[in-house]
Amino acid sequence: MTRTLIHGGLVITASDEVHADVLIEDGRIAALAAPGVLTADRTIDATGKYVIPGGVDAHTHMELPFGGTFASDTFETGTRAAAWGGTTTIIDFAVQSVGQALREGLDAWHAKAEGNCAIDYGFHMIVSDVNEDTLKEMDLLVEEGVTSFKQFMAYPGVFYSDDGQILRAMQRSADNGGLIMMHAENGIAIDVLVEQALARGETDPRYHGEVRKALLEAEATHRAIRLAQVAGAPLYVVHVSAMEAVAELARARDEGLPVFGETCPQYLFLSTDNLAEPDFEGAKYVCSTPLRPREHQAKLWQGLRTNDLQVVSTDHCPFCFTGQKELGRGDFSKIPNGLPGVENRMDLLHQAVVDGHISRRRWIEIACATPARMFGLYPKKGTIAPGADADVVIYDPHTEQVLSAETHHMNVDYSAYEGRRVTGRVETVLSRGVPVVTEREYTGHAGHGVFTPRSTCQYLN
Ligand SMILES: NC(=O)NCCC(=O)O
Numbered sequence: 424m425t426r427t428l429i430h431g432g433l434v435i436t437a438s439d440e441v442h443a444d445v446l447i448e449d450g451r452i453a454a455l456a457a458p459g460v461l462t463a464d465r466t467i468d469a470t471g472k473y474v475i476p477g478g479v480d481a482h483t484h485m486e487l488p489f490g491g492t493f494a495s496d497t498f499e500t501g502t503r504a505a506a507w508g509g510t511t512t513i514i515d516f517a518v519q520s521v522g523q524a525l526r527e528g529l530d531a532w533h534a535k536a537e538g539n540c541a542i543d544y545g546f547h548m549i550v551s552d553v554n555e556d557t558l559k560e561m562d563l564l565v566e567e568g569v570t571s572f573k574q575f576m577a578y579p580g581v582f583y584s585d586d587g588q589i590l591r592a593m594q595r596s597a598d599n600g601g602l603i604m605m606h607a608e609n610g611i612a613i614d615v616l617v618e619q620a621l622a623r624g625e626t627d628p629r630y631h632g633e634v635r636k637a638l639l640e641a642e643a644t645h646r647a648i649r650l651a652q653v654a655g656a657p658l659y660v661v662h663v664s665a666m667e668a669v670a671e672l673a674r675a676r677d678e679g680l681p682v683f684g685e686t687c688p689q690y691l692f693l694s695t696d697n698l699a700e701p702d703f704e705g706a707k708y709v710c711s712t713p714l715r716p717r718e719h720q721a722k723l724w725q726g727l728r729t730n731d732l733q734v735v736s737t738d739h740c741p742f743c744f745t746g747q748k749e750l751g752r753g754d755f756s757k758i759p760n761g762l763p764g765v766e767n768r769m770d771l772l773h774q775a776v777v778d779g780h781i782s783r784r785r786w787i788e789i790a791c792a793t794p795a796r797m798f799g800l801y802p803k804k805g806t807i808a809p810g811a812d813a814d815v816v817i818y819d820p821h822t823e824q825v826l827s828a829e830t831h832h833m834n835v836d837y838s839a840y841e842g843r844r845v846t847g848r849v850e851t852v853l854s855r856g857v858p859v860v861t862e863r864e865y866t867g868h869a870g871h872g873v874f875t876p877r878s879t880c881q882y883l884n
Pocket residue numbers: 484606662709710711712738740760761762
C-alpha cells in the first residue's frame with residue numbers, strides 16, 4: 424500500500440485554514456500533521472499552494488437530450504474536463520421521459536456513465552411524469568442512493584409538472600427523505616410571452632432573457648416554497664438567477680423553513696449584456712433561468728455571504744455554437760438551453776475570493792462541503808479530514824490564466840468566459856488518492872470514476 428504525503432501547503436476546508444501535511448493511504452486521508460512530522464513513499468510538494476478538497480459539482484447534464492439535440496459533453500469528456508478544473512465529484516441528472524418508469528431512465532444514465540468517468544459521480548432523478556408508480560419508485564431510488572429528484576415548473580410538454588404533481592412528489596419526499604430540487608420558473612406564462620414575442624418579430628437571443636421574467640422566477644420560487652411547506656418537505660431551488668427569487672428564499676429561511684438555494688457562475692459573472700451580443704453570438708448565453716441584468720449579481724453574492732444561497736453548481740449543459748445553438752437562428756425559443764462551465768467553477772469562485780466577494784473558506788464551503796452535505800456525500804466528499812476520500816486539489820493561487828475555448832477541455836466550441844483573466848489555477852488533482860491531473864498533465868482515465876450512492880440530505884438530520 425503506497426503512502427503519499429502532500430507537504431508544505433495551506434490546507435483549506437470549510438471550517439479551517441492550517442499549514443499541514445496531508446497523509447494519504449489506501450485512497451483515503453489517513454492523517455493531517457504539522458509540516459515535516461510525517462513520512463511516506465511519495466511526496467507531493469505543495470509549498471506556496473493551497474491544498475483543498477476536490478470540488479463537488481451537484482448540477483451537471485452530460486449528454487442531456489434537449490431541443491432535438493444532445494448536450495455535447497459525454498460522461499468521458501465532461502468528467503475529464505471537470506477534473507482539469509479541480510472538481511472530483513459530479514452529480515448528474517438522470518431523466519425520466521413522460522410515459523417511462525424512473526427505473527428505465529436511471530438505468531439509461533447508468534449505462535451512459537459506467538466505465539466512462541474520470542471522477543466519481545452520483546445521480547439525481549428528473550421526474551417528468553408523477554403517477555402512482557413513479558411515486559412508489561421514488562422510495563426505491565432513495566434506498567439505492569439516488570436521494571434527490573428534480574421537478575420543473577417550466578418547459579410545458581417536456582419536463583413540466585403541474586402544482587398537483589409537484590405537491591404529490593413533495594409529500595412523497597417528506598416521507599422517504601428525498602430532496603425535491605425545483606426548476607422554478609412559471610413555464611405556462613413564459614410560453615405565452617414567447618408566442619407573443621415571436622409574433623412581434625422579436626426572434627433574437629436577447630428576447631429569451633426578456634420573456635423569462637425575473638418576476639416569473641420569483642413567483643414560481645414562492646409557489647414552490649409554499650407547496651413544500653404544505654407538504655412538510657424540504658426544498659432545494661436550482662439555478663437561482665433573479666434577486667427577487669433570492670428574496671423569496673431569504674424570507675422563507677427567516678420563517679425557519681428548510682429551503683435551500685443554488686446559484687451558478689454564469690449568473691455571478693455574466694449578464695443580459697452577453698445575451699444581447701450581436702450576430703447571434705448571444706445564443707452562446709441562452710440558458711434557463713436566464714442571465715439577468717447586472718444589478719442582480721450583487722444580490723446573488725450577498726445571498727452567498729449571508730447563506731440565503733448555499734451552493735454554487737455549474738448547471739453544465741454545453742451545446743456547440745455551430746450546429747447546435749444555431750438551431751435557434753430566427754427563433755430564440757429553439758436555441759438549446761444551457762451553458763458550459765464544469766471546468767471553470769473552482770477558478771471563477773477563486774477569482775471571487777481574489778475580488779473580495781467571499782472568503783477562502785466560504786469558497787470551499789459553497790463549492791465542496793455544502794453540496795456534499797446537501798446531497799448526502801459528507802464527509803466522504805467535500806472535506807480534507809481523516810477517513811475522507813483522498814479527493815484533493817493542489818491549487819496554485821498566484822498564477823494567472825486566461826479562460827478560452829482554445830485551451831479548455833470541455834467538448835464545446837466556445838467558452839462563455841472567453842478571454843477572461845483569472846488568478847489561480849489547478850495544478851494537481853487526486854481522486855481517491857489516484858493522480859488524475861499531475862502538474863497540469865492529464866494522468867487520469869475513463870473508468871476510474873465510480874457511481875457513488877448517497878445518503879439523504881444531511882441538513883435535515
Ligand atoms: N439550465 C439550462 O438552461 N439547461 C439545462 C436544463 C436545466 O437545468 O433546466
